[in-house]
Amino acid sequence: MSVLPVLFFAIPLIGCIAVLAVPERIAVVLGIVITAVTFVLTVVAAMSFSYVGGGMHLVTDLSWIPPIGLRFHLGIDGVSVPLVILTALLCLLGMIYVARREAGLERPRAFVSLLLLTEVGMLGTFISLDLLLFFVFFEVVLIPMYALIAGWGGAGRVRAARQFILYTLLGSGVLLVGLLVIYGNTSTLDMVELAARDGAGMSRAVQIIAFVLVAGGLAVKVPMWPLHTWLPDAHSEAPTVGSVLLAGVLLKMGTYGLIRIALPTLPEGALAVAPFLGALGVIGIVYAALACLAQRNLKRLIAFSSVGHMGFVLLGISTLTAAGVNAALLANIAHGLITGLLFFLVGGMAERFGSTDMDKIGGGTLTLAPRLGVLLIIAAVASFGLPGLAGFWGEMLAMLAAFNPAESLDRGLYLAYMVIAGIGAVLTAAYFLVMLRKVAQGTVAAWRRDGGIMDVTRSEMVAWVPLVVLVLVVGIWPGLVLGPTAETVSAYLSGGG
Known part of the structure; x- marks a missing residue:
């Protein structure tokens, strides 16, 4: 029995309450301390066991609600460790970023408390090993994120927050029904046991129904085309740290659920639905790239780009191979690092220019x-x-996995998916190069030729440079992520749990 997984969310939860009782002036400092301690604990946990052979580590398993067999079951493995560390890191860097502008932040105690409550839900989701406990933590994230968007967002924050909560609650309802279908046919909510059973006790028809429900509920959070329409508005109106956590962590909760729950628990359902999952993934890649080419707002451009990047994650998962699932996990981490950095940078630009509209910002940055x-x-x-940066490996490996999908899948179809994804990758380069030409290069905008703009401050460097370093490190050494995930994924796909 290990207490470490409990501390992952217990410390932010205690901090969430404690922050409300301290003076406003020290709320952010306390938030930095709490997130720093949590981050250190996640790193200690990641270094405390061997990943050889897969399996769960640092397990906490206590009776929760005995009459219906619910257990307070937590643990980490190679699949969850990278996401746990990414979550704790982005929360810490987000808190540091908030500290640099504390004087201009309204209601800092409430803001920090909501960020810590969001961290509780995110970390709890990644370490839960009981289906209902997973669902509870999955839902905990929604209310504080809604409040962050509605309370500290931009001019259209109320509409964006309402759209966010309606979409995600609808997805959660569908997800809950899918989890209940699994429980009704297996009489257990234990993820480890369900993975070990490899679908035993459920007919093919039941597995397909359950997979569609679970994947459909999680797809809203991914977000998968065409269930993505809440994302651009939420990103555009959310405060900078809210956008960082939305893109860097919340989107990963959906794909993590597919890998943790749907694939090992419902193998026959996965086999039947995988081609459709792959199709929606590649449609999302191309659609997002075309949408990005039409954008003039930096935040909306990055938001739509997330739909495309998560399309590569879905493509990797849909191949039902170890290579594809590992590619999806690596792409998740890379996207969290890169898009988190992009939203930090755009937030800094918005403060300097008073806008995220590329035409208003002008060139010459x-x-x-x-x-x-x-x-x-x-x-x-x-x-x-x-190549050489983190974003390359996940997308390249996802397309490579599509070249050689699971034997039961139509290879010709997946070759077509690979080609379409490749076209999407080319379009992705196009819209980012257009963005850089408009904002970073070219002639300095007339309105700022005389006054200039402030360059990156020391406090911003503290918040942003760790992400830059990790983008370079993961790009050069992808084994940093693939090392922990490889054997765990192989065990999942072979029914070893």
Whole structure:
């Protein structure tokens, strides 16, 4: 029995309450301390066991609601460890970013408390090993994120927040029905046991129904085309840290659920639905790229790009191979690092220019603020998959997995998916290069030729540079992520749980 997984969410939960009782002036400092302690604990946990052979580690398994067999079951493995560390890191960096503008932040106690409550839900989702406990933590995220968008967002925040909560609650309802179908046919909610059973006790028809429900509910959070329409508005109106956590972590909760629950528990359902999942993924890749080419707002452009990047994740998952699932997990981490950095940078630009409209910002950022311009270029080229940076590996491996999908799948169909995804990758490079030409390069906009703009500050460097370093490290050494995931994924797909 290990207490470490409990501390992952217990410390932010205690901090969430404690922050409300301290003076406003120290709320952000306390938030930094709490998120820093949580991050250190996740790193300690990741280094405390061997990933050889897969299996769950640091397990906590206590009786929760005995009459219906519910257990407070937590643990981590190679699939969850990278996401746990990513979540804790982005929460810490987000809190540091908030500290740099604390004087201008309204109601800092409430803001920090909501961020910590969001961290509770995100970390709890990634370490839950009981279906109902997973669902509870999955839902915990929604209310604080809604409040962050509605309370500290832009001019259209109320509409964006309402759209976010309606879509995600609808998806959660569908997900809950799918989880109940699994429980009704297996009489257990234990994810480890369900994975080990490899679908035993459920007919093919039941598995297909359950897979469609579970995947449909999770698809809203991914978000998968055409259930993505809440995302651009939510990103455009959310405060900077809210956008970072939305893109960097919340979208991963959907694909993580597919890998953790749907694939190992419902193998026959996965086999039947996988081609449709792959089709929706590649449609999303191309659609998002075309939508990005039409955008003039930086936040909306990055939001739509997330739909495309998550399309590669879905393509990898749909191949039902170890290579594809590992590619999806690596692409998740890369997207969290890169898009988190992009939203930090765009938030900084919005403060400097008073807008995220590319036409209003104008060109010449690289000339007037070279550090800001260089960071923007690094994030953009990483996002469109430049070799040597984190974004390259996940997308390349997902297309490679589509070249050789599971034997029971139609290889010709997946070759077509691979080609379409490749076209989407080319379009992705196109819209990021157009963005860089308009914002970073070119002639300095007339309205800022005299006054100039402030370059990246020291506090911003503290919040942003760790992401830049990790984008480079993962790009050069993808085994940092693939090492922990590889054997665990193989065990999942072979029915070993």
